[in-house]
Amino acid sequence: MMTIDRPAEPRGLSHAEAKARLHQEGANELAMTGQRNIQAIALEVLREPMFLLLVGAGAIYLLLGDVSDALMLLGFVFVVMGITIYQEYKTERVLEALRDLTSPRALVIRDGVEQRIAGREVVRGDVLILAEGDRVPADAALLSCNDFAADESLLTGESVAVRKLAQAEIGELQPPGGDDLPFVYSGTLVVQGRGVAQVLATGAHTEIGKIGRALQEQETEATPLQREIAKLVRKLAILGVLLSLSLLLIYGLSRGDWLRGLLSGITLAMSILPEEYPVVLTIFMAMGAWRISRHRVLTRRVPTVEALGSATVLCVDKTGTLTQNRMVVQQLIAAEASFSIHADTTPLPEAFHELVEFGILSSETEPFDPMEKSIHACGTRYLANTEHLHGDWALAHEYSLSPELLALSHVWKAKDRKEFVVASKGAPEAVADLCHLDAAQLAQLAEQVNSLAAQGMRVLGVARARWQGDAWPDIQHDFEFEFLGLIGLADPVRPTVTAALKECKAAGIRVVMITGDYPATAAAIAQQIGLDAGSGGVISGSELNLMDESTLRARIVHSNIYARMVPEQKLRLVNALKANGEIVAMTGDGVNDAPALKAAHIGIAMGARGTDVAREAAALVLLDDDFASIVHAVRIGRGIFDNLRKAMAYIFAVHLPIAGLSLIPLLLGWPPVFAPVHIVFLEMIINPACSIAFEAEPAERGVMHRPPRSPQEPLFGQRIVLLSLLQGVFVLLAALAVLGYSLGQGVSENEARALTFSTLVVGSLGLILTNRSWQHSLLHTFDSPNPALWWVIGGAFSFLLLALSVPFLRDVFHFAPLTPPQFLLSFASGAASIVWFELYKLLHRH
Numbered sequence: 001m002m003t004i005d006r007p008a009e010p011r012g013l014s015h016a017e018a019k020a021r022l023h024q025e026g027a028n029e030l031a032m033t034g035q036r037n038i039q040a041i042a043l044e045v046l047r048e049p050m051f052l053l054l055v056g057a058g059a060i061y062l063l064l065g066d067v068s069d070a071l072m073l074l075g076f077v078f079v080v081m082g083i084t085i086y087q088e089y090k091t092e093r094v095l096e097a098l099r100d101l102t103s104p105r106a107l108v109i110r111d112g113v114e115q116r117i118a119g120r121e122v123v124r125g126d127v128l129i130l131a132e133g134d135r136v137p138a139d140a141a142l143l144s145c146n147d148f149a150a151d152e153s154l155l156t157g158e159s160v161a162v163r164k165l166a167q168a169e170i171g172e173l174q175p176p177g178g179d180d181l182p183f184v185y186s187g188t189l190v191v192q193g194r195g196v197a198q199v200l201a202t203g204a205h206t207e208i209g210k211i212g213r214a215l216q217e218q219e220t221e222a223t224p225l226q227r228e229i230a231k232l233v234r235k236l237a238i239l240g241v242l243l244s245l246s247l248l249l250i251y252g253l254s255r256g257d258w259l260r261g262l263l264s265g266i267t268l269a270m271s272i273l274p275e276e277y278p279v280v281l282t283i284f285m286a287m288g289a290w291r292i293s294r295h296r297v298l299t300r301r302v303p304t305v306e307a308l309g310s311a312t313v314l315c316v317d318k319t320g321t322l323t324q325n326r327m328v329v330q331q332l333i334a335a336e337a338s339f340s341i342h343a344d345t346t347p348l349p350e351a352f353h354e355l356v357e358f359g360i361l362s363s364e365t366e367p368f369d370p371m372e373k374s375i376h377a378c379g380t381r382y383l384a385n386t387e388h389l390h391g392d393w394a395l396a397h398e399y400s401l402s403p404e405l406l407a408l409s410h411v412w413k414a415k416d417r418k419e420f421v422v423a424s425k426g427a428p429e430a431v432a433d434l435c436h437l438d439a440a441q442l443a444q445l446a447e448q449v450n451s452l453a454a455q456g457m458r459v460l461g462v463a464r465a466r467w468q469g470d471a472w473p474d475i476q477h478d479f480e481f482e483f484l485g486l487i488g489l490a491d492p493v494r495p496t497v498t499a500a501l502k503e504c505k506a507a508g509i510r511v512v513m514i515t516g517d518y519p520a521t522a523a524a525i526a527q528q529i530g531l532d533a534g535s536g537g538v539i540s541g542s543e544l545n546l547m548d549e550s551t552l553r554a555r556i557v558h559s560n561i562y563a564r565m566v567p568e569q570k571l572r573l574v575n576a577l578k579a580n581g582e583i584v585a586m587t588g589d590g591v592n593d594a595p596a597l598k599a600a601h602i603g604i605a606m607g608a609r610g611t612d613v614a615r616e617a618a619a620l621v622l623l624d625d626d627f628a629s630i631v632h633a634v635r636i637g638r639g640i641f642d643n644l645r646k647a648m649a650y651i652f653a654v655h656l657p658i659a660g661l662s663l664i665p666l667l668l669g670w671p672p673v674f675a676p677v678h679i680v681f682l683e684m685i686i687n688p689a690c691s692i693a694f695e696a697e698p699a700e701r702g703v704m705h706r707p708p709r710s711p712q713e714p715l716f717g718q719r720i721v722l723l724s725l726l727q728g729v730f731v732l733l734a735a736l737a738v739l740g741y742s743l744g745q746g747v748s749e750n751e752a753r754a755l756t757f758s759t760l761v762v763g764s765l766g767l768i769l770t771n772r773s774w775q776h777s778l779l780h781t782f783d784s785p786n787p788a789l790w791w792v793i794g795g796a797f798s799f800l801l802l803a804l805s806v807p808f809l810r811d812v813f814h815f816a817p818l819t820p821p822q823f824l825l826s827f828a829s830g831a832a833s834i835v836w837f838e839l840y841k842l843l844h845r846h
């Protein structure tokens with residue numbers, strides 16, 4: 001594998017050129033599927049059963065000759081429709097913004113500066129930097145590359161990777177097929193190497209665009225929560241239809257007035273109709289994803305928001321997630337001597353010069369690996385003006401790191417020498433293996449490695465060899481390596497990690513460290529950050545290979561540190577944890593992490609370090625790669641689930657008195673309390689209350705002090721159903737009592753209706769307040785701010801007062817004016833109906 005000298009760094013397009021071209025030739029995107037515009041949303045709303053029922057009710061009013069009732073109802077219909085469409089539109093926008101954020105990015109050079117831009121902004125002529133794991137954003141020709149191969153199966157169906165070679169002359173773009181061509185195609189995957197390429201075609205002009213195939217979002221299966229809610233909705237819908245039909249029959253047969261019977265049937269159907277449940281679920285998930293994104297975590301699959309709250313194990317990489325991935329050479333060991341690097345001006349003793357020299361020779365000339373960068377920096381500091389720096393040597397051959405041998409070698413051609421110089425570095429045990437150390441040397445080495453690793457340092461071994469001959473040996477073992485020493489690199493831990501780990505512990509979430517690093521290093525870092533290693537000790541990659549599934553499942557319960565793991569082993573760990581019934585979140589960044597990320601319940605890719613492949617496989621993307629952000633997301637996820645449950649309990653509870661008041665008076669032979677217009681009024685409280693007010697409710701203080709929710713635990717457990725039923729029953733009883741009492745006092749029908757309706761409205765506003773917390777008293781919740789809630793409650797209450805006092809509205813609602821004592825009676829009864837739940841909370845807490 002020969003390296004090709006890179007041509008002088010290309011400058012790429014200028015910003016102005018790129019902007020003009022984007023304007024002229026259009027964005028680099030394929031037709032998207034599944035977008036909803038406002039017309040589509042409106043159409044969907046028009047097909048809703050609620051809307052059809054309202055139109056039906058309006059038609060009946062017309063038949064009955066009640067033109068003003070009919071018009072009023074239709075007027076309200078438009079208000080409710082407006083609110084619904086606005087909400088859905090807003091949700092859609094939120095989802096779209098998320099899609100934009102999570103859509104592919106491209107690394108380009110513009111004005112000579114590397115920068116990440118949205119894939120859709122790539123234009124013809126842009127210079128792209130492509131690396132292993134990237135999705136190619138546009139059709140392009142390679143200007144330079146290193147050991148480059150692409151998976152073009154998307155276009156050709158051929159799954160074997162295609163080797164690419166840069167060419168000096170960029171010819172015409174050719175269709176895919178065949179090795180050693182310079183062209184790469186939009187949508188295909190870089191599986192090996194790095195390269196710089198110039199864009200030849202974008203958007204619909206690319207090969208994939210010509211096929212007219214859109215990169216489809218993968219089908220998402222319904223989550224348990226979605227299924228649970230669908231089931232609930234089905235049950236309630238059937239119940240509603242049956243009850244409404246019975247009411248129609250009873251009314252028609254007993255009173256002979258079929259049209260009014262139909263109207264009452266429709267009113268009842270509207271009051272039971274469970275249309276809020278799926279809407280609320282969608283809104284909560286979308287808004288939740290948006291809230292999480294403000295903590296620099298992007299949600300690629302929205303239902304993950306729900307899974308976050310039940311995560312029991314977080315499996316995280318060490319380097320870059322728990323630590324900063326800012327490696328600094330800290331200690332050198334050569335033969336028996338050791339040298340600590342400090343800020344002072346002590347020169348580096350001669351004994352260590354070769355160690356650093358070969359450390360540099362076994363690194364890239366322009367390194368991007370933080371370890372290699374820091375070895376270079378060390379050389380610049382100590383070896384400047386010595387004969388140990390070789391800027392003029394040419395790299396003749398290289399052997400890369402592999403999971404089987406964690407070492408890499410570079411073969412150099414010096415101008416003034418006949419023989420080649422070989423430099424190798426890698427995991428100490430791998431380099432020791434290359435050097436064929438004897439038992440005594442190995443024992444001494446192990447001691448030295450452990451002394452560095454115990455301080456949390458990453459340790460690299462360095463070796464040297466010579467080579468004469470024309471052909472390169474196949475494997476690194478064929479060189480005669482001589483061991484030069486050890487380099488210890490420190491990687492500071494992230495300052496936020498310790499606190500985040502504490503939070504996990506309190507929240508009953510286990511944290512598991514999976515690292516490619518040496519066991520002692522992993523253990524030392526774990527100790528520094530307070531990660532509990534578990535009673536089973538560190539498990540290494542080679543030990544893991546010897547375990548069968550059942551052993552692994554037994555051992556994994558007691559061990560939280562997995563060292564010297566290769567990415568492929570992450571999948572086994574995920575599966576073992578899943579088999580033990582855990583809900584697993586797993587981080588990853590490389591190409592080989594994708595299967596584990598997919599298998600985990602919550603795959604988390606790294607935004608800064610991660611590859612496109614990892615991002616595509618993951619459900620969440622951490623923009624700052626920080627472990628603490630995962631914990632934030634979990635906390636938000638738990639809060640969202642709580643709020644969802646509160647909102648659902650509220651909807652459930654509030655529909656009961658509405659349905660009861662539509663049904664029971666008729667069964668008792670009393671005048672009907674409700675017409676459709678009253679239901680519409682109540683919907684105008686319920687809808688924003690559950691979707692806006694509960695959504696904005698701050699998480700309860702204890703969310704991270706209780707164990708994860710079991711995924712089997714339904715949103716509506718028996719206790720919750722029972723309690724919300726009771727909440728509804730009490731409001732119903734209060735309203736019925738007011739109705740019965742006032743009818744008994746011989747007041748007019750309209751007065752009785754006004755009294756009952758006021759009681760119901762106050763009761764349902766009370767339900768909102770009391771359901772804000774299932775732990776703390778209503779008064780306690782005044783401390784936690786929620787402006788949206790107060791708008792909803794204030795608005796509803798003001799509108800009630802208007803409906804009672806403005807003559808025109810009074811007519812519409814068929815109300816009679818109330819005296820202040822009468823209103824007070826309604827208010828007090830409504831408020832009293834929630835007192836029991838406050839007492840229940842109080843007793844339950846003690």
Ligand SMILES: Nc1ncnc2c1ncn2[C@@H]1O[C@H](COP(=O)(O)OP(=O)(O)OP(=O)(O)O)[C@@H](O)[C@H]1O
Nearest residue numbers: 317318319369406408425426427514515516517518
């Ligand atoms: N550029 C390199 N030169 C020499 N050795 C390397 C290099 N990169 C990695 N290694 C060796 O391979 C081992 C594993 O590296 P790997 O990249 O798998 O770990 P990592 O992914 O950086 O760590 P983590 O799993 O904690 O994120 C390292 O501990 C080191 O010994």
Ligand SMILES: [Cu+]
Nearest residue numbers: 350353386388
């Ligand atoms: Cu020297």
